[in-house]
Amino acid sequence: MLLNASGCLDALTAPQTARAFDAFVTKTVTPLPRGGNDPIRIAETDVGMLNSIGLANPGIKRFLREVLPELAQLEIPVWVSVGGFSAGEFAETCALLDSRDDVATIEVNLSCPNVDEAPESAAEIVAACRRATRLPLYAKLSPATWNVADVARAVEAAGADGLSLVNTLRGMKLDRDLRPVLGTGTGGLSGPSLKPVALAAVHACFRATALPIVGMGGVASGRDALELYAVGAGAVALGTVLFSDPSAPVRIREELSAELATRGLSSVDEACGIAHAKALPRRKHLDPTSRVSTKLLQND
Numbered sequence: 001m002l003l004n005a006s007g008c009l010d011a012l013t014a015p016q017t018a019r020a021f022d023a024f025v026t027k028t029v030t031p032l033p034r035g036g037n038d039p040i041r042i043a044e045t046d047v048g049m050l051n052s053i054g055l056a057n058p059g060i061k062r063f064l065r066e067v068l069p070e071l072a073q074l075e076i077p078v079w080v081s082v083g084g085f086s087a088g089e090f091a092e093t094c095a096l097l098d099s100r101d102d103v104a105t106i107e108v109n110l111s112c113p114n115v116d117e118a119p120e121s122a123a124e125i126v127a128a129c130r131r132a133t134r135l136p137l138y139a140k141l142s143p144a145t146w147n148v149a150d151v152a153r154a155v156e157a158a159g160a161d162g163l164s165l166v167n168t169l170r171g172m173k174l175d176r177d178l179r180p181v182l183g184t185g186t187g188g189l190s191g192p193s194l195k196p197v198a199l200a201a202v203h204a205c206f207r208a209t210a211l212p213i214v215g216m217g218g219v220a221s222g223r224d225a226l227e228l229y230a231v232g233a234g235a236v237a238l239g240t241v242l243f244s245d246p247s248a249p250v251r252i253r254e255e256l257s258a259e260l261a262t263r264g265l266s267s268v269d270e271a272c273g274i275a276h277a278k279a280l281p282r283r284k285h286l287d288p289t290s291r292v293s294t295k296l297l298q299n300d
């Protein structure tokens with residue numbers, strides 16, 4: 001399964017690119033509208049891209065009224081990325097999404113500014129979201145923590161159905177006069193330099209939890225995608241590559257098929273986890289259209 005990474009594709013201006021994915025993930029939406037950060041918000045570096053968009057979005061009310069109905073016309077499952085500044089804010093948005101039949105999954109963006117990413121705080125947010133919705137919940141984690149596996153275990157215990165790994169890492173670029181390029185000084189680093197970080201995070205969380213994982217970070221080729229499957233991803237998302245190559249989903253699917261065939265693997269399911277020295281139990285794979293949390297299925 002191939003997804004876009006949140007914030008890296010405007011499906012309404014590029015519907016053809018969006019339809020090349022198995023599901024569309026929205027930009028993070030917050031309870032109130034946000035204009036985002038002062039420019040400059042994007043900078044290229046030798047090893048990837050920096051962004052300081054600042055979660056610019058129309059706010060949940062306008063999103064539900066105007067954006068979601070338009071996205072439904074794409075006729076692919078829609079995953080809504082949810083952000084907030086407290087557990088209550090996250091839960092409020094999840095409750096509003098719960099009543100909609102045009103949302104397949106909620107991705108809880110736990111790497112929002114001012115959100116404490118300690119395992120206890122992440123678990124508190126996921127638990128609040130869990131109480132607010134029966135929709136599947138994917139917890140999107142930052143790799144900027146010493147032990148991402150601790151956070152993964154905590155959100156699994158709090159009721160997450162899956163993990164999205166990884167969000168960006170904080171970085172900075174200076175101009176010729178040695179001044180920060182970005183308006184906010186620092187921003188999120190994505191693209192090629194994030195791939196080793198993503199591989200390590202997916203590898204660790206695959207061992208630490210039984211949750212299905214959407215892997216992302218620097219995927220620009222079929223080989224990159226295969227590597228994420230090999231460390232334990234059950235699906236892969238494309239982010240930065242979409243800014244330079246809108247045909248990436250089609251190209252990467254083709255390259256991935258060739259990579260699998262070369263190795264005598266019949267599907268990505270067979271590739272999932274093969275980088276692990278000791279085989280781990282197989283886990284349930286993702287169904288992008290399922291609209292009911294696996295946790296509820298287990299507990300009901």
Ligand SMILES: Cc1cc2nc3c(=O)[nH]c(=O)nc-3n(C[C@H](O)[C@H](O)[C@H](O)COP(=O)(O)O)c2cc1C
Nearest residue numbers: 005006007028051109166167190191217218239240
């Ligand atoms: C311009 C830009 C905007 C982003 N906005 C969001 C966002 O709103 N929510 C989120 O969870 N991640 C956001 N991300 C992070 C991506 O979803 C993804 O986790 C990250 O870029 C790593 O993947 P990549 O290296 O393939 O880009 C954004 C990334 C970029 C480059």
